[in-house]
Amino acid sequence: MKAFENKVVLITGGGTGIGKATAIVFLAEGAKVVISGRRQSVLQATTKELGTSAHFVVGDVSKSGEPKAIVDEAIAKCGQLDVLVNNAGAFSMGPLMETSDEEIERIYRTNVFATLALSREALPHLIKTKGSIINISSTVSSGVMAGSSVYASSKAAVDHITRNLAAEYGPSGVRVNAVAPGLTATDMSTGVRSDEQMLTMMVGQTPLGRLGEPSDIAKAVLLLAGDEAGWITGQIVQASGGLML
Numbered sequence: 001m002k003a004f005e006n007k008v009v010l011i012t013g014g015g016t017g018i019g020k021a022t023a024i025v026f027l028a029e030g031a032k033v034v035i036s037g038r039r040q041s042v043l044q045a046t047t048k049e050l051g052t053s054a055h056f057v058v059g060d061v062s063k064s065g066e067p068k069a070i071v072d073e074a075i076a077k078c079g080q081l082d083v084l085v086n087n088a089g090a091f092s093m094g095p096l097m098e099t100s101d102e103e104i105e106r107i108y109r110t111n112v113f114a115t116l117a118l119s120r121e122a123l124p125h126l127i128k129t130k131g132s133i134i135n136i137s138s139t140v141s142s143g144v145m146a147g148s149s150v151y152a153s154s155k156a157a158v159d160h161i162t163r164n165l166a167a168e169y170g171p172s173g174v175r176v177n178a179v180a181p182g183l184t185a186t187d188m189s190t191g192v193r194s195d196e197q198m199l200t201m202m203v204g205q206t207p208l209g210r211l212g213e214p215s216d217i218a219k220a221v222l223l224l225a226g227d228e229a230g231w232i233t234g235q236i237v238q239a240s241g242g243l244m245l
């Protein structure tokens with residue numbers, strides 16, 4: 001029997017990048033997977049590619065009420081929830097003096113509000129299955145990089161949400177962990193990766209000497225969600241090839 005047979009995994013932002021790679025590894029272990037995002041066409045195409053154990057829900061995690069609608073629809077489609085992967089995220093980089101209120105709100109609503117609201121809606125279902133939450137953080141949540149104050153602080157909040165929820169819901173049998181990727185080859189990092197100097201610097205500072213692939217991050221998520229990690233909670237696992245150690 002495969003490790004995630006009869007289990008249901010909800011992955012926000014699962015239509016692309018790290019979320020899609022995460023869906024692939026859970027499906028390979030026998031799970032039913034629900035991916036969510038704002039673009040129906042992307043979710044439709046990805047679900048078709050992933051096969052009949054994959055389902056999708058359209059929703060904007062940054063808007064009040066939508067996290068509940070996403071979780072409710074996932075339950076309606078699959079009947080239970082064993083793992084929530086809070087992966088949908090928004091990135092911004094630049095001097096704070098040039099950052100608008102709207103940009104700060106966009107980053108905080110997508111990375112912080114959504115992580116809290118989706119976790120709140122998923123917890124009653126996860127308590128029933130003794131399931132777990134995996135949040136997707138970033139190496140900059142603990143490292144410092146000029147131009148990252150908004151994004152990095154939002155991911156630091158994700159780390160602290162992870163530890164606090166681990167303490168709060170451990171007694172109910174729910175584990176909460178986070179994976180912190182370094183620079184990973186996805187749509188989100190296109191801007192950073194297309195800056196030759198930046199790319200060379202980031203890879204140069206990565207002890208394992210290459211850029212991360214979405215599958216590198218997906219494997220860390222799978223590991224933390226599995227029974228082998230049953231005594232691990234409240235941890236932020238760096239999946240970065242050693243960047244910003």
Ligand SMILES: NC(=O)c1ccc[n+]([C@@H]2O[C@H](COP(=O)([O-])OP(=O)(O)OC[C@H]3O[C@@H](n4cnc5c(N)ncnc54)[C@H](OP(=O)(O)O)[C@@H]3O)[C@@H](O)[C@H]2O)c1
Pocket residue numbers: 012013014015016017018019036037038039040042059060061062086087088089090091110136137138139180181182183184185186187188189
């Ligand atoms: N790539 C990196 O170098 C890197 C490094 C560290 C951490 N991360 C983190 O990894 C996670 C995944 O990002 P990625 O690199 O895989 O980039 P990506 O391919 O751009 O994925 C982001 C996903 O989030 C969804 N999303 C964004 N805003 C949303 C919203 N308001 N509501 C619902 N869905 C939303 C997007 O779908 P729609 O646009 O269709 O909504 C997209 O599928 C993020 O949390 C990111 O911060 C990435």
